[in-house]
Amino acid sequence: MAKVLVLKSSILGDYSQSSALIGHLMSHWQQQGAQMTVRDLAADPVPVLDGEIATGMRGGDNLSPRQQQVLDLSDELIAELKSHDTLVIAAPMYNFSIPTQLKNWIDLIARAGVTFTYTETGPKGLLEGKRAVVVTTRGGMHKEGASDHIVPYLKTVLGFIGITEVEFVYAEALNMGPDATAQGLLEAKTALDSLTA
Known part of the structure; x- marks a missing residue:
């Protein structure tokens, strides 16, 4: 049975198209027996990285209460990620990039x-053997274009921690009229239906 960690990051709540598509995928995979854990990073945000937190993330014996609290949360988030086989990320495009809430995670x-x-030959990710699926929604058309900073960034950062099997599902043109919206969502759902847990 696949264990799937789902990250939602939209700030739009019930109006979120990325969350709706994630719900579609979850329903599809639950029918296949997948076990789901959902973390909504907008409804339950994690702290923004600052100098105090960055210093505390190194650990030590003289951490402030705030540093210790965030370090404990970091440990919890990492343990959660490690305990799942597949990571599903809802990544709506905000100003050509990912939401702040996802970046904070x-x-x-x-x-x-x-x-x-870090090794003598460069950095090495320690979370190998996992798979990621990214569902990204956009108001316009950005796939494979210079304006799409989501795909290269997430490929890089996930690969950096060892997750190199990354699939992207796109829902584009969602603000370009009713017909374009319907077509974009249909194409995304069709792509999601082709994925197995």
Whole structure:
């Protein structure tokens, strides 16, 4: 039975198209017996990385209460990620990139010596053997274009921690009129239906 960690990051709540598509995928995979864990990074946000937190992420004996709290949360998020086989990310495009809420999660799980390490030949990810599926929604048409900073960034950062099997599902043109919206969502759902847990 596949264990799937689902990350939602839209700030739009019930109006979120990325969350709706994630729900479609979850229903599809639950029928295949997948076990789902959902973390909504907008409804339950994690702290923004700052100097105090960055220093505390290195650990030590003299951490402030805030540093210890965030370090404990980082440990929890990493343990959660490690305990799942597949990571599903809802990544709506906000100003050509991922939501702040998702970036904050990444900043807390990308930790030297824990999810990646440096070697004589360069960095090495420590979370190998996992798979990621990214569902990305966009108001316009950005796939494979210079304006799409989501795909190269997520490929890079996930690969950096060892997750190199990354699939992207696109829902584009969602603000370009009713017909384009319907077509974009249909294409995304068709792509999601082709995925197995």
